[in-house]
Every structure is written in C-alpha cells, then in structure tokens.
Amino acid sequence: xxxxxxxxxxxxxxxxxxxxxxxxxxxxxxxxxxxxxxxxxxxxxxxxxxxxxxxxxxxxxxxxxxxxxxxxxxxxxxxxxxxxxxxxxxxxxxxxxxxxxx
Numbered sequence: 822x823x824x825x826x827x828x829x830x831x832x833x834x835x836x837x838x839x840x841x842x843x844x845x846x847x848x849x850x851x852x853x854x855x856x857x858x859x860x861x862x863x864x865x866x867x868x869x870x871x872x873x874x875x876x877x878x879x880x881x882x883x884x885x886x887x888x889x890x891x892x893x894x895x896x897x898x899x900x901x902x903x904x905x906x907x908x909x910x911x912x913x914x915x916x917x918x919x920x921x922x923x
Contacts, residue, residue, distance in 0.1 A: 886921050893922045 836855070839848040878890055892910065895901030904922070908915040 889918055889921045893918060 834851065836851045839850055840854075841849040843849050875896075878887055878896070882890065889907060889911065891897060892899065892902055892907045893904065902910075904915050904918045907918045907922075911918075
C-alpha cells in the first residue's frame with residue numbers, strides 16, 4: 822500500500838527544489854527559472870477599478886460634485902490642483918471641496 826501511494830508522488834517536483842548552482846555557487850531552483858515579472862493581473866485589476874470609479878463619477882455625482890472631483894484629482898486631461906485652488910476657481914469654501922473630495 823505504501824509503495825502505491827509513493828508511486829503517485831514520484832513524478833511531483835517542488836518549485837523550490839535545487840536543480841543547479843549559479844556562477845557564485847548559490848542554489849538555483851525552478852522558481853528562479855520560471856519567475857515572471859508580468860503584471861497583467863495587476864493591470865487588469867487597475868483598469869477595472871478605474872472603469873468603476875469613472876462610472877460612479879459620471880452617474881453617482883451631481884454636476885458640481887463631478888467638477889470638483891475632476892479638478893481636485895486631475896481626471897481627464899486636466900492636472901490635479903489643491904483644495905485651495907479648486908475652491909478659488911469655483912468660488913466656494915475649501916471645506917466644501919474637502920467634504921466632496923474626501
């Protein structure tokens with residue numbers, strides 16, 4: 822019985838298993854070889870979150886709130902500006918900009 826169960830595991834290999842050594846004599850493992858610096862999953866996640874945020878801004882806020890958020894955080898093609906600058910441009914109090922943008 823023991824040998825049958827071990828036969829199933831005989832082809833399994835750990836990704837941390839040492840397979841060779843590098844020039845400096847450090848162990849080289851499978852994870853070192855198959856490591857990938859690909860950020861596709863992170864890029865997709867960021868794009869989904871950005872789409873949801875843009876949808877909320879367009880549909881969930883009134884016109885004045887949309888303008889404040891767009892100016893404050895530099896959405897679209899405009900650069901981000903401070904609370905004070907936003908308040909001065911719109912002729913409103915800085916605390917109102919803070920309440921909307923926070």
